[in-house]
Amino acid sequence: MSKTLQGSRIRLVAADVMSAPVLTVRLDTPVKDIAAMMLAHRISGLPVLTGDGELAGIVSEADLLHKELPPLSGATCLVRLLRSTYTADADKAEGRIAADLMTTPVITVEESTSLHEAAALMIRRRINRVPVLRNGRVVGMVTRADVLRALVRPDEEIAAAVRDALLHELWVDVARVGIAVRSGVVYLDGEVADDGEKRLAERWIRTIDGVVDVESRLVPRTARRGAP
Numbered sequence: 609m610s611k612t613l614q615g616s617r618i619r620l621v622a623a624d625v626m627s628a629p630v631l632t633v634r635l636d637t638p639v640k641d642i643a644a645m646m647l648a649h650r651i652s653g654l655p656v657l658t659g660d661g662e663l664a665g666i667v668s669e670a671d672l673l674h675k676e677l678p679p680l681s682g683a684t685c686l687v688r689l690l691r692s693t694y695t696a697d698a699d700k701a702e703g704r705i706a707a708d709l710m711t712t713p714v715i716t717v718e719e720s721t722s723l724h725e726a727a728a729l730m731i732r733r734r735i736n737r738v739p740v741l742r743n744g745r746v747v748g749m750v751t752r753a754d755v756l757r758a759l760v761r762p763d764e765e766i767a768a769a770v771r772d773a774l775l776h777e778l779w780v781d782v783a784r785v786g787i788a789v790r791s792g793v794v795y796l797d798g799e800v801a802d803d804g805e806k807r808l809a810e811r812w813i814r815t816i817d818g819v820v821d822v823e824s825r826l827v828p829r830t831a832r833r834g835a836p
Contacts, residue, residue, distance in 0.1 A: 618773045620817040622726050623719035625757050626740045626748030632657050635664060635707040642667055642706060653737045655746050656710045663739060663746055665710030672709065716741050717750065723817055727755045761818030763789040769816050770794055778809055785826070792820030803828045 617624065632655045633642055642654060646669065653668040703709045716739045717726050726738060730752060740748035767789045774780040774787075785798040794813055800806045806826045813822050 618769045618777065618816060620723040620758055620761075621719065622717050622721045622723065622738075622740045622750050623748065625723065625754040626719075626750045627754065628740075628748040630655060630739070630746055630749050632746065633667065633706050634659070635705065637706045639672065639704055639706075639709065642709075643672055646672075652751075653749075654706075655714070655739050655749070656706045657746070661745060663714055663716070663741070663744075665706070665712035666714050666737075666739065667706050667710045668736075671711060714739060718742070719747065723755060723758055724815075726750050727752075730755070758817040759792065759820070761792075763792065766792065766794065766816065766818045769818070770813055773812060773816060774809060778805070778812060780805065780809055792818055794819055794822045795825075796822065797825040798827070799829050800826050801828065802830045 631645060631649055631651065633645070634657055637656075645654065646652065653666055655663055656665040656667055658664050715729065715733055715735060717729065719740055719742055721740075730736065730738060737749055737751040739746045740750055767787050770787050770789070771782055774785060775782050780800055785796060785800065788795040796809070796813070800809060806824070806828055809826065810822050810824045813819060
């Protein structure tokens with residue numbers, strides 16, 4: 609993960625997992641140069657910047673594939689020319705530079721966007737990557753692979769995040785709670801104030817990045833006081 613990641617951070621954000629610095633192209637970058645960059649660096653998408661460095665669009669492998677579409681002729685061509693989607697595809701197939709091929713507008717996130725939000729955005733919009741902005745400028749890129757990195761977060765980092773969440777977000781007396789993490793599964797035992805605090809702690813911990821599951825043996829102190 610990125611150098612900004614804090615071991616005990618409770619919620620990961622885009623800045624924690626993004627790839628940086630970002631390879632970019634300009635509006636007038638030739639198609640062959642774009643393809644060569646993608647192959648050389650093993651990346652599937654490149655932000656397109658204006659001469660002033662502002663984000664104008666993004667070029668992906670899918671955009672470049674339009675260059676390999678077979679030409680159409682006759683009635684089939686005439687029918688498709690009447691469709692706006694085909695017109696856009698044809699423009700890309702004939703494109704020579706990034707401005708001709710890029711997808712715009714671009715879906716983006718900020719450095720502070722939570723990893724949960726970024727993942728939901730990529731699923732909802734069916735995209736594989738989102739540029740990360742700071743003051744309107746591209747400073748990183750988050751891909752689906754980057755989001756998956758949260759699942760391989762070290763157990764000791766997850767344990768620290770769980771402890772911080774209980775202490776600082778739920779105000780649970782962590783001196784009474786045992787926390788162990790193995791392969792992303794959080795094991796809890798000990799005492800909490802009441803049954804409501806028990807249920808809240810279990811649900812809350814499941815939302816921490818990297819947590820695969822929670823196995824709880826927490827016991828409400830009120831239940832213990834009432835026991836014979």
